[in-house]
Amino acid sequence: FFNKSKKNMSNNLTISCEFFPPKTEKGIANLRRVREELRPLAPEFYSVTFGAGGSTQDNTLEAVIDIQKQQPETDIDAAPHLSCVGSNADRLRTILNTYRDNNIRRVVALRGDLPSGMRDPGDFRYANELVEFIRNETGDFFNIEVAAYPEVHPQAPTAELDLENFKRKVDAGADSAITQYFYNIDAYRFFLDRCEKLGIDIPIIPGIMPINNFAQLSRFSAGCGAEIPRWLRKRLEEFYDDTESMQAFTLDFLTEFTQQLIDIGVPGLHFYSMNKTQPTLTVCERLGLVKT
Ligand code: FAD
16 A cells, blocks of 8 residues: 555656535535546645544545545545544544545544643643554554644744654654645755654655635744745735735745755645645646646
């Protein structure tokens, strides 16, 4: 299974796209259309987020089953995210068994964040404990992805400790990592360097966040440990409500940024699509990553 990696033919890159689980019939139909429109990228997998302690967890299951159902025809794996905070061993075991029963062989293992008002972290404190649990329960059945933070996780006391904590997940059995998004390539390069020095040798795939809504991105970035560089923020602010010009600018920016990532030899590209086809599709078209 792990060797079946279906690299994007043109340049040996693995492409993957991330979605959030839709809650309504309209949202479900929209996601099916987006998945179909992104199919020319020949993605290795489509991942679906999971709300820690939240009420949308069944939606994640439904969304991945919908993706997996088409797997024989599309050759795109489903990769549910699974977070452990606020949960317990029994509940996680049940979810893993359901995935196994549906032949879903990938999971993105996370700690997650407790929703405000929830106090009890449950049986697991950190993602490395979840990775260990999945390996103990299911052996090598799942390909496990974990999160990495080139600009340092916001709760980490130091960058060095955060890196050591990342290594715990790798030592517990993670197969590869997806980064939090960043717009500063030096942060990612420096992170890769430090990982290499620690002997971490799994692929660390950059997560790419397309810029659709600046106000929303700005709010989100403040909380998740991803920085919008000053020059970029200034530029984006200056568009005010001129959406068309902003979209043209962000498309150019993301194309250039993704090209720079390819130039430094990244093993893959993971697009946080926000359930939208654009700008991911056009960026990839411009970079010649679309299968004809
Ligand atoms: P961890 O790796 O456990 O790290 C959390 C913090 O604890 C860090 O500061 C770390 O340094 C520290 N730490 C880790 N292990 C230890 C240890 N053993 N001892 C002491 N300190 C430790 N959230 C969701 O709710 N649902 C999703 O679907 C989702 N998908 C994501 C996908 C990606 C690719 C990324 C990058 C993030 C995603 N998140 C998601 C957000 C994520 O849940 C949060 O960033 C969360 O705060 C940390 O999760 P983690 O798995 O990185 O945690």
